[in-house]
Amino acid sequence: MNITMIGTGSAFAKKYDNNNALIEVNDFRLLVDCGITLPKALHQQGISFQELDGVLISHIHGDHVGGLEEYAFQMMFKYNRKPVLYIAESLVEPLWEQTLRGGLTQGPLECLEDFFEVRPIKPDIETELSPGLKVKLIQTKHIPNKPSYSIIFNGSFFYTADMRFDPELLQQLVDEGVSTIYHDCQLEAPGVVHATLDELLSLPDAIQQKTWLMHYGDAIDQHAGRTGSMRVVEQHVTYKLT
Numbered sequence: 001m002n003i004t005m006i007g008t009g010s011a012f013a014k015k016y017d018n019n020n021a022l023i024e025v026n027d028f029r030l031l032v033d034c035g036i037t038l039p040k041a042l043h044q045q046g047i048s049f050q051e052l053d054g055v056l057i058s059h060i061h062g063d064h065v066g067g068l069e070e071y072a073f074q075m076m077f078k079y080n081r082k083p084v085l086y087i088a089e090s091l092v093e094p095l096w097e098q099t100l101r102g103g104l105t106q107g108p109l110e111c112l113e114d115f116f117e118v119r120p121i122k123p124d125i126e127t128e129l130s131p132g133l134k135v136k137l138i139q140t141k142h143i144p145n146k147p148s149y150s151i152i153f154n155g156s157f158f159y160t161a162d163m164r165f166d167p168e169l170l171q172q173l174v175d176e177g178v179s180t181i182y183h184d185c186q187l188e189a190p191g192v193v194h195a196t197l198d199e200l201l202s203l204p205d206a207i208q209q210k211t212w213l214m215h216y217g218d219a220i221d222q223h224a225g226r227t228g229s230m231r232v233v234e235q236h237v238t239y240k241l242t
């Protein structure tokens, strides 16, 4: 499985694009989140929307879903095909009613299914998206009373998307076989809705060695050499995960 971050920036970063990923297994290409900057960033990577096999959404903040309107419109009017949307059951209605409805509705086109091939996912159950690519969504702590999901790929790769510091969860996942963690990282305290770098630096070294930082602010360079045993994911670089 290969992963390329189309962006590694926080919601407010300007040097880095929104923290969205491209996962490739065999010939299957899955976008993980589709934020405000994604359409341009994907284009700059030389990839068009029609080359994707689907998108998986973690939660409905703009840096994770703000590019979906363009994705839907391009697929409808340029490529004449509905994109596949993998999304936790609980997010289907809010994604439409609270985010996409205003821009996409026109004439007879009036629901999410008119634009996407919607594949609702039950959390906590491993679901095969394609041969060699299984995902398990787990609801994690981000914004109170708003569902947000982190993703375990193939039982071994944990991608937080956006989540607060939860060392017990990280330890449990490592005990269960997770060998690589991509974790969102807020550089300055207080984190509130994300883990801060200082919090992540308090993790046991064995977990830090498995952890890569993403979803960071523009000042990440100033922290070079100060991330303990954790490494920093670079956007546009393809990493091979086993």
Ligand SMILES: O=c1ccn([C@@H]2O[C@@H]3COP(=O)(O)O[C@H]3[C@H]2O)c(=O)[nH]1
Pocket: 010, 011, 012, 061, 062, 063, 143, 162, 192, 193
């Ligand atoms: O209670 C809140 C809600 C939001 N925010 C900011 O808005 C951003 C929205 O995208 P994000 O989830 O990647 O990051 C969030 C934070 O940067 C915050 O600081 N406190």
Ligand SMILES: [Zn+2]
Pocket: 010, 011, 019, 061, 063, 064, 162, 215
């Ligand atoms: Zn975010």
Ligand SMILES: [Zn+2]
Pocket: 059, 061, 142, 162
């Ligand atoms: Zn968020």
